[in-house]
Amino acid sequence: MTAYRRPLILSALAHDIHASSVRWALRASGIDAVWAGSLAQSELGPMSLHCDADTGLRMSGALDGDSIGAVWYRRARNPESFPRAHDGDQAFLRGEWGRFLKNVYALTDHGADRLWVNRPNAAAMAENKLVQLRAAHRCGLRFPPTLVSHDPQEIRRFVQRHGRVVYKPFMTHTWKDAETGRMFSTYARIVEPEMLEDDASLLHCPGIYQVYVDKRCDLRVTAIGDRYFAARLHTQHDDGFVDWRVRQSVQGLRAEPGELSASDQAKLAALMRELGLVFGCIDLAIDANGDAHFLEVNQAGQFLFVEDLLPSLPLLRAMSAMLAEGRPDYSLATIAQVSYADYCASEEHREWWAQASETLRDRSPAASGITLE
Structure with a gap:
């Protein structure tokens, strides 16, 4: 069997069934994957970044050498609590770790033989809907006309011009009603006339408005x-x-x-x-x-x-x-x-x-x- 470098799965969510199932499938194939909440918590040990005028940039530690192959940057989070530190130092440590890891993630193009799924900078940029649509336009993809706005007049003109329009939040949000205990979530929905009546409501929250595709x-x-x-x-x-x-x-x-x-x-x-x-x-x-x-x-x-x-x-x-x-x-x-059913x-x-x-x-x-x- 070919010897593969260990994949690293970065997900801070213990309930991430995707991370769990992929690690299981890899292990079933004789490949020992590492699952860590962040590079700060990795079992691979500490990391260092080195840079000088003679040799340029190099990394040592967790991402150095032949130990780690691909990195699945799935649900990584910066460390938030430090049990051995004083309460007054917690904010400082969170900030320092955040900036250190920001440097590490910004340099993931260093060591081109390592696959990132996906590179953190590219992942962050691709989270922006209009960045996606700009790229789709460049690539010749068909997509519905879209407005991102909190301007009541622009939103009303857009709906009047196109007729049936869908409102989408930037991110799905789920909450529990304090009085009834029912759970609610924000999903895409058709814009109804009453949704456009209140200027203050539209001004208060920007949204994505997209022509409905029949x-x-x-x-x-x-x-x-x-x-x-x-x-x-x-x-x-x-x-x-x-x-x-x-x-x-x-x-x-x-x-x-x-x-x-x-x-x-x-x-x-x-x-x-x-x-x-x-x-x-x-x-x-x-x-x-x-x-x-x-x-x-x-x-x-x-x-x-x-x-x-x-x-x-x-x-x-x-x-x-x-x-x-x-x-x-x-x-x-x-x-x-192996399959997802096998994992379950x-x-x-x-x-x-x-x-x-x-x-x-x-x-x-x-x-x-x-x-x-």
Whole structure:
């Protein structure tokens, strides 16, 4: 068997089922992956950055040498508490660690033989919706007209000009109503006239307003290195839906194999290069003519729920193989014939669930690959 350098999974969430399942798949293939909350907490030891006029930059410690191959920069967080320090020193230590790691992450292009999934600077930039749409425009992708604003007059003009418009928050937010105890989440929704009546409300919170695509289905494309896995998402009924995540949360979503034209795949590959990403979950809306409209790419998106709905897509194997080989042109044969269903039936999953059940609250143990933030 080929000897691979150890992959490093950076996720600070103990309830991250994606990190747990990928580590399990790697170990099932004889590859011992490291799972750490941040580089500060890595079992690999301390890090140092060196720079001088003669030799330039070099790193030593955790990211030096041949010990670590690919790094999955998934849900990394800076250290927040320091048990051995005085209370008055906590803020100083948080600041110093944050700045130190910011330097480390800014230099991830140093040592080009190490694959980052994704590079922290590229990941941060790709979180911006308009950066994505600018790149989509450059790559020739079709996408709906979009306004990002908190100007009531601009928002009203946009809706009047385009008719049916969808409001989207920058990030999904979930909260608990103090009086009823019910849980609520912000998802995409059609803009209704009453939503535009109050200037103060619109001024108070900027939002994303996008022309609604009269779609036949959603196409979820999981880009893992050079491979693009497409799944068509539908509701269990014939009624239309704006945001498939609402249906997913109530188990009303189904999937079937999707098709991505060679032209669209080439444009999506160009988009990923433009954004500097090697992994991303891409959402496309397919209209009645079969044309694909780009909506967004989530550079740290969830993908196990797709394999849960459509077991024929080897998403867990693909991510694990890319991390094992440390290259985007990986071979699935690198990883044993394992699946997300196998992981859910494993002892490691049972152990993960025992630890994660409190933070996952009322979710099912096989939570369709969802990670709660």
